[in-house]
Amino acid sequence: MSQAHTAKPHLRSEHLLGLLTDMTRIRRFEEKCAELYQQEKIRGFLHLYIGEEAIAAGAMQALTPADAVVATYREHGHALARGVPMDRVMAEMFGKAEGCSRGRGGSMHLFDAATRFYGGNAIVGGGLPLAIGLALAEEMQQRAGIAACFFGEGAVAEGEFHESLNLAELWRLPVLFVCENNLYAMGTRLERSESQPDIHIKAQSYNVPAEVVDGMNVVAVEAATRRVCAAIRSGGGPALLECRTYRFRAHSMFDPQLYRERAEVEEWKHRDPIDRLTSWMRETGALYDSDLEAIEAQIAAEIEQSVAFAERGHWEPVGELARDVYAGEAVP
C-alpha cells in the first residue's frame, strides 16, 4: 500500500469497505457464473475476471455517471462495478430477454445505456476506436464526460491500439486507456508477442502520459486513476494506465492452461487483491469478522436473487428474431 499516500486520501474505513465489497461482489459473481456454466445455464464463451477485480473496482471510483465506458469480452466485473444491475447482467448471461442487452449479447456483450456502458467488445482492440469517438463526441458537444477504455495487453499487438493512441493524443481527446496487463493473450505470453513488453513505453512514444500501476492493489489503482482522470478532465489529453495483474482462472471455460506453470499461478495468488486488502484492513483495525460476514451475506443474497431473476426471465419469442437489426422498421 506504499503508493496510497500519493492518492487524495480515500482511506476512510467505509470507503475501503466499499472497495472490498465491490471486488468481492465481482469475485462471487464470477464464481457463481463458473458454476452455472457447468450446469449449462450459461453457454457460449465465458471469460472470468477472477484475480483482476482490483482494476475495475478501483478505476470506476474515479469515473462519474457522465463518463462513457468501453470494455472487452472479459467485462462482467466492469459492468458490475459501473453499476449495471446484477440482475440484468445475470439474465444476460442466461440469454433472457430481461438481460441488459435483451439477451442478444450474452457474456461478451453487456451493454447498458443508463450507465453509459458501451460494451462488451469481443474483437481484441476493437473498442479503442469507439472510445476515441465517444471522447470526441463529449468534446464537440462541450460536455464534461471522458471515455474510459479497458483492454488487455493482447490488444497492444493490434493496429487499432496504435492508431487510437496516436489519434487520441493528436486531437487531445479526454480518453482514459486502462490496459489490464495479465501477461497472457489467451495462451501467448507478452514476451512472446511484443518486442517491447513495457506497454507504458509504447504509449509514451505517442506522447500519451502513461504509468505502471500495481493492478493487484485496489487502492493504488484508484489513486492512479483519480490522479490521471483529474489531468484528463482539466484538458490534459489522454492518458494510459498499465495495470499489472494476473488472471487466476483459465482464459475461457475451454482452456486447459497448457501454456503456464501452476507454480506461477500460485505465486500470483499470493498477491490476490481481495486477500491483500482484507489483511491490510485487519492489521489496521479497519475490518472485523462481522464486517466480512455482513459483506459476504449481502453479496450471497444479491447473487441468489440475480439467479432467481434470470431463471424467471423469459426467452424472447422467435417471432422477434429480426428486431434491433435496423431502427424502427423490419428490413429484409
Add this chain to the structure above:
Amino acid sequence: MTNGVCEITYRDAVRESIREALLADQRVFLMGEDVGRYGGCYAVTKGLLDEFGSDRIRDTPLSESAFVGAGIGAALGGMRPIVEIMTVNFSLLALDQIVNNAATIRHMSGGQFEVPLVIRMATGAGRQLAAQHSHSLEGWYAHIPGLKVVTPATLEDARFMLAAALVDPNPVLIFEHVMLYNRSGLLSADEGPVDIRSAIVRRPGKHVTLVTYGGTLFKTLDAAETLAKEGVEAEVVDLRVLRPLDGETLLASVRKTRRAVIVDEGWRSGSLSAEISARIMEAAFWDLDAPVGRVCSAEVPIPYPHHLEEAALPQSAAIVAAAKAALGA
C-alpha cells in the same frame, strides 16, 4: 442559373449536400484523409475547411480503423458524423469497425444504442489506377445485416441522398463511383428530397429489364438507347439502394418485361448480381421467358493498361449483346 435550373457536376452536387448538412445540423461533422487542407482526393470537399473550420472538417491520420471506429463512437455519443474513406479498397482496413461494430451494436445491445453514421467512399474503375484502387466491393457490404448501402448515380441522388442518410438512424454507406464525379448536367432547384429505400425505373421499356446501379447506370442507358434504335425497348432499373434491396420495383419490372439482364461492375462469383438473379428466380421464375443474364467485370484484378481495364469492365456493347441474348435475337 436560369429558372432555378443550374449546371452542376456530380462532385459539386456531393459537396453541396455536405455543405447543406453541415449548415443544417451542428452535430454533423466530416472526417477523413485529406478532406480538409487538400480538399479531398477527388476534390469533393474543397473549400469546406475554410467555411466550417477544422473542428468540423477533420483531417485524419492514415488510420482507417481508428477514424471509422471514432465515427462509430461519435455517433454513439450523439454526433452525426460523415466519415470519408478515400476508396472502398482502403475501407478494408476498417472492415472490423464497419462489420463488427457499426453493423452489430444496435443488435448486440438489444436496441439500446444506435449508430447514426454515414460513411462515404469512392468505388469502381476507369481511371487506370490498377488493382488496389479500382475494385467495386459495395456488394460485399450489401451482405451485412445492420448496414444500409446506397449508390447514387444521378446528380439528384448525389445531391440529396446524404440528407436522407443522415436522418436515418442506421449506419449508411454511400458509394460514389469515381467515373461519375466529372459528369455534369442540369439540376433543378426544386429537386429533392430523395429516399434511400427504393429503386427507380430510369427508362421505361417493355421487352427486357436491365438492372444496374452506380457507375454502370449510364453505360446501361447508352445500351438501352442502342437497343431502341433496333426496336428493342429496354427498361432500365437503377437499384439505388443495395441494402435493403427494393425487390418490389425490381420484380414489377421483370414481371412486365419477362426478361432480365443484371449489369454490375462487381465480379460475378458470389456477388450482388448473383443475389439479384436469385431473387428474380425465387419470386418471378414463372414470369420469365428467358434465363436471367449478367454482365459483370471479368474475374481478374483490374489491370493498369487502358485497353485491358476497358476489357475487364462491363461495356455498353456487352450489355446490348446480353439483352439480345435474353430476347433470343
